Amino acid sequence: MMDLIDEPASNTPEFSVSEISGAVKRVLEGEFGRVRVRGEVGRVVIARTGHMYFDLKDDRAVIASVSWKGQVARMAVKPEEGMEVIATGRLTTFAPQSKYQLQVESIEPAGAGALMAMLEKRKAALAAEGLFGAERKQRLPYLPRVIGVVTSPQGAVIRDILHRLRDRFGVHVLLWPVAVQGQGCAPEVARAIKGFNALPHDGPIPRPDVLIVARGGGSIEDLWGFNEEIVVRAAAASRIPLISAVGHETDTTLIDYAADQRAPTPSAAAEIAVPVHADLAAHLANLDARLLRAGGHAISQRQQRLRDVARALPRADTLLAPAVQRFDQWAERFPGSLRAALLSKTQELRRIAAGLRANTITHQIDKGRERLDERAARATRAVTNSLDRQATRLAALDRLRQSLGYPATLKRGYAVVRDDAGAVLTTAQGAGRKPALQIEFSDGTLDVLPRKPEKPAKSKPPAPPQQGDLF
Known part of the structure; x- marks a missing residue:
C-alpha cells in the first residue's frame, strides 16, 4: 500500500464576500472618482420615491445609471429614451446585485442635434x-x-x-x-x-x-x-x-x-x-372729418329732396279750403240742432212724468207695507216658538239638576264631611288628621272634633315571687 502524504497548506489569504465587495468598491471609486460618460439613453424608470433609473449604452456595452430625487429636481434637461447625452457623476458598485453603476449628478444633451431631435x-x-x-x-x-x-x-x-x-x-x-x-x-x-x-x-x-x-x-x-x-x-x-x-x-x-x-x-x-397714439389720433380725426362730410352731404340731399317734393304739393290754402268750408257749415247748423235736441228731450221728460201719478205711487207703497207686515208677523211667531222650546228644555234640565244634585242626596240620608278650610274629605284616615271637621246634613251643618285615639294601658310588671317560710 502506498502511504497517504498530507498536502502542504496554502498561503493564499481567505476573504469574505463583503470584504471582496468593499475592496472592489474602493478600487473602482478610487480609479474613477468623477467621470463624464457619453452615450444613448435606454429605458428610463422613475420610482415612486422620485429616484430615476436609466441605462447609458453604445453599440457594445450598457452602464446602469441612477439619479437620486434631489439630483433629478436640479436637472435642466430630463433624459428621454433615445437621447444622446453626456452624464456627469461617479462610478460605484451595488453590492446586493454584484454590479457597478453610475450615480449621475447632471445630464446635458450631446450636441444641438440631440436637443433638436427631442424638441x-x-x-x-x-x-x-x-x-x-x-x-x-x-x-x-x-x-x-x-x-x-x-x-x-x-x-x-x-x-x-x-x-x-x-x-x-x-x-x-x-x-x-x-x-x-x-x-x-x-x-x-x-x-x-x-x-x-x-x-x-x-x-x-x-x-x-x-x-x-x-x-x-x-x-x-x-x-x-x-x-x-x-x-x-x-x-x-x-x-x-x-x-x-x-x-x-x-x-x-x-x-x-x-x-x-x-x-x-x-x-x-x-x-x-x-x-401708435399719433396714428390713432390721426385716424380718429380722419373718421371725424369723414363723418362731418357724410352728415352734411346727407342733409343737403334731403333738403333738395324736400324742395322737389314741395313743388309737387298743392298750396296750403287749397288743401285747407274744403275743411274750412265744412267747419263754417257746421257752425251755422249747430244752434238749430241744439234747440231741436233740447225740445226733443223736454217732450220725452213730459211723457215720462205723465205716467208718474200719486195714486199709483200710494198703491205701491201700501202693497209694500202689507208685505213687510206679513214678514214681520211670521218672524215674530218663529221667534216665540223658538223661545218656548228653549224654556221647556231649560225647565227639564233644572228638574234633572235638582234630582241629581247633592242637596237631594243629603235628604236621602247622606252627609258631606269637610275640614276647617272647607275642603271635602273622603277618607277616614284624612279626617283623623284634621283638628276640626264640619258635617253637612240636609237641614244644617254640625261642627265636630275628631276623637283622639286611646292610649294602650301600660301593663304592670309581674310581682316578684314570694319566698316561702322555712319554719
Whole structure:
C-alpha cells in the first residue's frame, strides 16, 4: 500500500464576500472618482420615491445609471429614451446585485442635434393634443388698458418694452419677474402665466387684457426653458390673449406655437399690443372729418329732396279750403240742432212724468207695507216658538239638576264631611288628621272634633315571687 502524504497548506489569504465587495468598491471609486460618460439613453424608470433609473449604452456595452430625487429636481434637461447625452457623476458598485453603476449628478444633451431631435418629438406630441391648433387662438384687444409682462426685471428686454409702449400709447404695465433661463425658468414662467389668469376682474390688482412673455436672444440651451411642456401647456390654457416674444426673429420655441400671436422681438410685441397714439389720433380725426362730410352731404340731399317734393304739393290754402268750408257749415247748423235736441228731450221728460201719478205711487207703497207686515208677523211667531222650546228644555234640565244634585242626596240620608278650610274629605284616615271637621246634613251643618285615639294601658310588671317560710 502506498502511504497517504498530507498536502502542504496554502498561503493564499481567505476573504469574505463583503470584504471582496468593499475592496472592489474602493478600487473602482478610487480609479474613477468623477467621470463624464457619453452615450444613448435606454429605458428610463422613475420610482415612486422620485429616484430615476436609466441605462447609458453604445453599440457594445450598457452602464446602469441612477439619479437620486434631489439630483433629478436640479436637472435642466430630463433624459428621454433615445437621447444622446453626456452624464456627469461617479462610478460605484451595488453590492446586493454584484454590479457597478453610475450615480449621475447632471445630464446635458450631446450636441444641438440631440436637443433638436427631442424638441421635434415633443412638438409633435403636443401638436397631436391640439395645443397648437388655430381654433384655440384668441384675438388681441385693439386698445388694452393693462398689459402683463412676464420677463426678467434686469436686462434690456423690459426697458425696450416699456420704452416702446411709452412712445406708442401709455398703458398700465404689470411686471411678473421670472428667471428667463436655467432650472427655475420653466416653473416660474408657467406660474406667472397662471398667476395673471387667476387675478379677479374687480380685484385690487387690475387684471391684464393681454400678456407678453419676453426674453432676449440666446442659444438653444439658453432658450430651452420656453420649450418645456409645463410652459407650453400654461400658454395654451391662458384665458388672457398671450403674445410670445422669445429670442430674435430666427429663434423659435414651442411657446411660440401655443401663444395666440408670435412677435419676432420683445419690441415688436409692444408694437403688436398697442397702436401708435399719433396714428390713432390721426385716424380718429380722419373718421371725424369723414363723418362731418357724410352728415352734411346727407342733409343737403334731403333738403333738395324736400324742395322737389314741395313743388309737387298743392298750396296750403287749397288743401285747407274744403275743411274750412265744412267747419263754417257746421257752425251755422249747430244752434238749430241744439234747440231741436233740447225740445226733443223736454217732450220725452213730459211723457215720462205723465205716467208718474200719486195714486199709483200710494198703491205701491201700501202693497209694500202689507208685505213687510206679513214678514214681520211670521218672524215674530218663529221667534216665540223658538223661545218656548228653549224654556221647556231649560225647565227639564233644572228638574234633572235638582234630582241629581247633592242637596237631594243629603235628604236621602247622606252627609258631606269637610275640614276647617272647607275642603271635602273622603277618607277616614284624612279626617283623623284634621283638628276640626264640619258635617253637612240636609237641614244644617254640625261642627265636630275628631276623637283622639286611646292610649294602650301600660301593663304592670309581674310581682316578684314570694319566698316561702322555712319554719
